[in-house]
Amino acid sequence: MGTLNKTMTSMIAFGAGIAATMYSSRTNMMSGRNMKKMRKQIKKMF
Template sequence: MNKMLTSVIALGAGMAAYNYASNNNMMSGRKMRKLGKKMTRALF
């Protein structure tokens, strides 16, 4: 239960950072997609 809660919080923070970065165009789309894949793999 606790581990799931932690991963949900991490996912929320990750999505916020992802949206922030994409809005500011800090990273290229290709890099963002790779990062997203890594995050989902780490969680599931």
């Protein structure tokens, strides 16, 4: 059950990260930096 929960949360976080990067790339073209920051934050979460 624990591993299933971890997989679910990582999938949700991954999806949220993709959505955020897609949104940020539309609003500004400096999405490269934002994407790196997002990845670091996601790594901290897990």
